[in-house]
Amino acid sequence: MAEHGKGPHLHEPAGTLFAQIAWLRVAQVFGPGANSLARFSLVGSLVGLALLFGALELYVRSPYVTAAGQPVDQPVPFSHKHHVTDDGIDCRYCHTTVETSSFAGMPSTQTCMNCHSQIWAQSPTLDPVRQSFLTGQAIRWNRVNNVAGFVYFDHSIHVQKGVGCSSCHGRIDQMPLTYKAQSFQMSFCLDCHQNPAHSIRPQSEVFNMAWQPPANQDELGRQLVQAYHVQSKISCSTCHR
Ligand code: HEC
Ligand code: HEC
Numbered sequence: 001m002a003e004h005g006k007g008p009h010l011h012e013p014a015g016t017l018f019a020q021i022a023w024l025r026v027a028q029v030f031g032p033g034a035n036s037l038a039r040f041s042l043v044g045s046l047v048g049l050a051l052l053f054g055a056l057e058l059y060v061r062s063p064y065v066t067a068a069g070q071p072v073d074q075p076v077p078f079s080h081k082h083h084v085t086d087d088g089i090d091c092r093y094c095h096t097t098v099e100t101s102s103f104a105g106m107p108s109t110q111t112c113m114n115c116h117s118q119i120w121a122q123s124p125t126l127d128p129v130r131q132s133f134l135t136g137q138a139i140r141w142n143r144v145n146n147v148a149g150f151v152y153f154d155h156s157i158h159v160q161k162g163v164g165c166s167s168c169h170g171r172i173d174q175m176p177l178t179y180k181a182q183s184f185q186m187s188f189c190l191d192c193h194q195n196p197a198h199s200i201r202p203q204s205e206v207f208n209m210a211w212q213p214p215a216n217q218d219e220l221g222r223q224l225v226q227a228y229h230v231q232s233k234i235s236c237s238t239c240h241r
């Protein structure tokens, strides 16, 4: 292959140093010595590389890798389906700070014992709960939902502006073991922030897991956006501060 500056037909193109270097590199690769087959295979392998990266990108974002939909192992097999749907306990009984703080809050062992000092008081399944109560060591629940440390998230503003738990967590009330419904990639957040009218609901429905948008959602949404003074927050510093 023609070497830098020595190629028989290579003449120096005018222009900036950067353009010259770029030109030299192109000339090196596609110089007079390169036949069309070589050109073809080079272009082919570039396309191949692009496809490979595309596939990798899809793989990294797929539910398989982000583990959306798969239950997380817990020290006690806690069921939202039993406690929320069968026993009718409100989310706020256990996640007490979800309306007032960025963190939804996790129930203390005392909260469990309000009932389980009587109900299923001998059950081996609840051994870790009784142990925790006796020793004063909190149960270590494994995290289900997670956003990276460089993302700022706040529950209270979403609750106040009519974004329901189910919009982000799915049908928690039907989960025997808790899994994440969303992998919380940036596009998921931005889709709603760009057009909140499409997704917000009356504040009274925020904790209603079965709520479905009505046929006239876009009209209702526009009214709620006005009533709740909802803004479209898409600047980077909203979430990356
Ligand atoms: C009786 C207490 C209780 C009630 C009521 C309850 N939860 Fe939970 N919730 C828990 C416990 C305990 C965990 C941790 C174990 C687990 O992940 O299943 C949890 C975990 C979660 C998680 C996952 C937390 C994480 O690690 O990301 C979400 C989301 C959640 N609850 C939402 C809700 C919603 C929505 C409601 C109301 C429909 C609700 N919970 C009602 C006790 C409760
Ligand atoms: C308001 C009462 C109440 C509270 C608070 C409560 N539970 Fe329960 N729990 C029940 C009842 C009632 C059952 C019986 C299950 C059913 O509905 O069949 C039960 C059943 C269970 C079971 C076994 C049955 C199953 O498979 O779900 C586990 C494990 C359990 N609870 C864990 C917890 C933990 C952990 C907490 C605290 C985060 C907690 N519970 C808080 C009422 C409560």
Ligand code: HEC
Residues within 6 Å of the ligand: 091, 095, 098, 102, 103, 104, 105, 106, 145, 146, 147, 148, 153, 155, 158, 159, 163, 164, 165, 166, 167, 168, 169, 184, 206, 207
């Ligand atoms: C706009 C999306 C969104 C809505 C709406 C939402 N959550 Fe979350 N939730 C998240 C994200 C994201 C996380 C993970 C936060 C983190 O990694 O810091 C989370 C985490 C949690 C956790 C784990 C503890 C914590 O705060 O990190 C619980 C419990 C929870 N959510 C309950 C609820 C309940 C109950 C509601 C409804 C009142 C609700 N969430 C509404 C997105 C949402």
Ligand code: HEC
Residues within 6 Å of the ligand: 147, 151, 152, 153, 154, 157, 158, 161, 163, 167, 168, 184, 188, 189, 190, 192, 193, 196, 199, 200, 229, 230, 231, 232, 233, 238, 239
């Ligand atoms: C279904 C709709 C919806 C989704 C999904 C959603 N948001 Fe929001 N978010 C809102 C609305 C509505 C507001 C309130 C905007 C306003 O009027 O200030 C808001 C406000 C916020 C605020 C507070 C802005 C401020 O200036 O105080 C932050 C931070 C935020 N969202 C982060 C996130 C992140 C991170 C995600 C993804 C994990 C997310 N949101 C997903 C609807 C959504």
Ligand code: HEC
Residues within 6 Å of the ligand: 146, 147, 148, 151, 184, 185, 186, 189, 190, 193, 233, 234, 235, 236, 237, 238, 239, 240
């Ligand atoms: C509504 C919230 C929100 C806004 C607004 C937002 N981001 Fe993000 N961003 C996220 C979330 C959520 C992630 C994913 C974090 C994770 O993987 O856990 C993310 C991830 C990223 C990443 C890491 C690469 C990736 O895609 O995972 C970069 C870079 C980034 N954001 C840049 C930006 C820039 C630049 C802007 C402004 C144009 C912006 N973000 C606006 C929520 C937001």
